[in-house]
Amino acid sequence: MDGSIALWMFGAVFIVLLMGYPVAISLAGTALVFAFAGDYLGTFDSAFLEALPNRLFGIIENDTLVAVPLFVFMGVMLEKSNVAESLLENMSKLFGTLSGGLGFSVVLVGMLMAASTGIVGATVVTMGLLSLPTMLKRQYDPALACGTICASGTLGQIIPPSIVLVLLGDVISSAYQQAQLDMGIFSPETVSVGDLFAGALIPGIVLVILYLIYLAGIAFFKPSACPALPVEETDNSLYLNLIMGLLPPLILIIAVLGSIIGGIATPTEAASVGAMGATFLAFLKKQFSLQQLKVVAQDTTQVTSMVFFILIGASLFSLVFRGFGGDELIEELLSDLPGGVFGAMLVVMLVMFLLGFVLDFIEITFVVVPIVAPILLAMGISPVWLGIMIALNLQTSFLTPPFGFALFYLRGVAPASIKTSQIYRGVLPFILIQLFLLTLLAIWPDLATWLPTIIYGN
């Protein structure tokens, strides 16, 4: 069978996707058209499609993925009960009197909120609405303000417990099994979502520190770009407010993350505790009502069905892709590259970076990762390192003009007085920081793999 039809299918789906019909159906529909045409022309064995019902049932039965609606519930609940708003308000009161302080608060709140929602769009929009007007009013350089908000908003990809890491963990874990079986290892090692969370922790924190160093540098060398707020009379109630605002979400995140990384609870169990904790928090803040619960549950249901529908569409797509011999073709292409593992990894990263302009994280995780990950893992790459590299790479892609998702989201909520070119200029230094960390991680995979090894042994 000629695998090149599979590549034509990839091209075709790309064009269909650009038309703007929902991604899940575009994937499934295009694949189906190719399957029928191939069956008619005798280049495709329709027996491949018989596996579909079992695949779909596998999605329903998958225990790891139950964590997704629970984490989404937790995030939506925190968002609707305005935890981020009061956090940002109190923090900027604390840091605001320093030059660059407002930027610091945005990064830190972005980190905390990202850890609890993990949805890029939501974080960028929230932060854009909350902090951009304040920063502009305080004479922040608009480019700097926009860059800081976009970058902080994308932290949700990499900082656990991000939802995409749950999805990525599930996909990489089955790819890892497959790679080892292909190599003739019949008692394969496993990799879990917990491994990926642990692996993401150090790179995520390093990233936040690098952001903060950059802001501190600006504050030192060019204080006019990020002036301090005028000193208001601070009383003790500020510190009390800050602690009261900061502690509950912090405890929640540490409890959820700690129990997963510590191996005490599965991600699903920890997520349910997080979801109940967020509800309790809303209750304490007097933001909880039956009406509110209904809204949160409905939003969560929609996000969940959106995510899983992509998974359904992608599983039909990858079945047909395999049926045309696409996976063998990709394997040949990747193993024939000069530079061996390094070359293969570099090409995969570049392709994903470009795909990140059009597709978002979930789609790339479900469509591209299952195709390339088994091949890369069979070359001996560590699964945790691969996962974190993918996450960091896509995060960079979402920041990169002109197509980065984060930029669109911010453009959507930024006032018209902000020029798009200012947003682009503002994110540039952050993209350089991302690339720096990506290089660092490529040179020292230990940055990602050290912590999981310490915690889980082997």
Add this chain to the structure above:
Amino acid sequence: MLNKLIRFIDATNQSISSMVSWLLALMVLTMFCIVVLRYGFNIGSIAVQESITYMHGLVFMLAIAHTLRINGHVRVDILYQRWGKKGQAIVNLLGSLFLLLPVCAFIVYISWDYVSSSWSYYEGSREAGGLEGVFLLKSLIPLMAFLLFLQGLSEAMKSICTLSEKQ
């Protein structure tokens, strides 16, 4: 007549979606109780554990159709957002006719034997003490496709209405 059909489909899927979203709230609560019972009292029940899978499956499978109506499924909107109301209606009409409806019909077709063989012996849980409704859980696959098919019809009709409106 057409309007009635559109309204009927939309209302059906909407009420299913809001029902399952309450189920989602129940699922959060149940999962939390499982955790408390397991870590606090060392009590576990396979049936309750499996009920999570059932609730989860019901929630996301049955809400897919309504999510289509409220435009909750992600699109690549680089071009789409610039295409105006009519252009978008064309995309949606063509997408419904040539992508969505065939895919849904195909899923019903391909899963028919799979599900009916499960029904033939009322397939139950593989675990002792588990829930005995695996055949029902498997039925979610064609049911999801059926509901989405209906919603696709409704969306196609709405696109036609948009296109036939005067400027």
